[in-house]
Amino acid sequence: MGPWPRPPRTRIAALRLSAPERRIQILDVALGVFSRRGYHGASMNDVAEAAGVSKPVLYQHFGSKEELYVSLVGEVGNRLSRAVSEAIPTGTDPRSRIIAGLGAYFGFVAAHRDEFRLLFGSGTTREGALATGGRDVERLLARTIAGLLGTTLPADRRLLVAHGIVGLAEGTCRHWLASDLQLDPTELATEVGEVVWAGLRTLPLGS
Structure with missing residues (x-):
């Protein structure tokens, strides 16, 4: 299931949707199309x-x-x-926060495999301006993870370490989904x- 409530997909039902509802429907459908076919294999016709x-x-809502x-x-x-952010317990030690954050990450992937494939799958484009979206997601996750590591490590080093953890989580999930374990x-997450x-x-x- 995608991240948005799913309105009916028939043409008649779609024509009755409000503009915000139609945008939600298009995003929901596009998720399946892009995750199955990749960016280059999918078309606006699809x-x-x-x-x-x-x-x-479609072009009223998305110009390209x-x-x-x-x-x-x-x-x-x-x-x-x-x-990830909402799963972190307050007032706990860094080890517990890291495991909780990874648990939320892996739980999200288990429940939303199409979403993970969209972000990090083999069909994900890393070319030109389109690569910005994927890099933005990685930076956002790294900033979230960096906040779990305490405050005594310098901010730039903390963020660098966090990027490494994000890469580890991403690689783990790639293998997990590819092997169908x-x-x-x-x-x-504990392991x-x-x-x-x-x-x-x-x-x-720090603590």
Whole structure:
């Protein structure tokens, strides 16, 4: 299931939607199209047909395929970052916060595989302006993770370490989905979190 409530997808139902509802429907449908076909393999015709709307209606909301794709990546990236942020317990030690953050990340991927494939899958484009959306998501996640590491490490070093943790989580999920392993996200977060903490505990991370 996608990150938005799903209105009916028939052409008649779509024509009755309000502008905000129609935008939600288009984003929801575009998620499936892009995650299955990749950016270059998908077309605005594909999205319009799947949404049950005409191309002029689609272009009223998104002026180009690039605009639609970047908007979708931004929406999904914000949801993933919020899921991680909201899962962090307050007043806990860095180790517990790291494991909780990874648990939210892996839980999001388990529940929303299409979203992860959109952000980081093999069909994700990393070319030109389109790469900005993916990099923005990685930076957003890194800033979120950096906030879990305490305050005694200098800010630039803390952010650098956080990017490494984001890369580890992304690589873990890529292999997880590619191998179709049946894993419990909480258990996986504990295992990966302990590996991360084994390195982090040697640094001046604070409490």
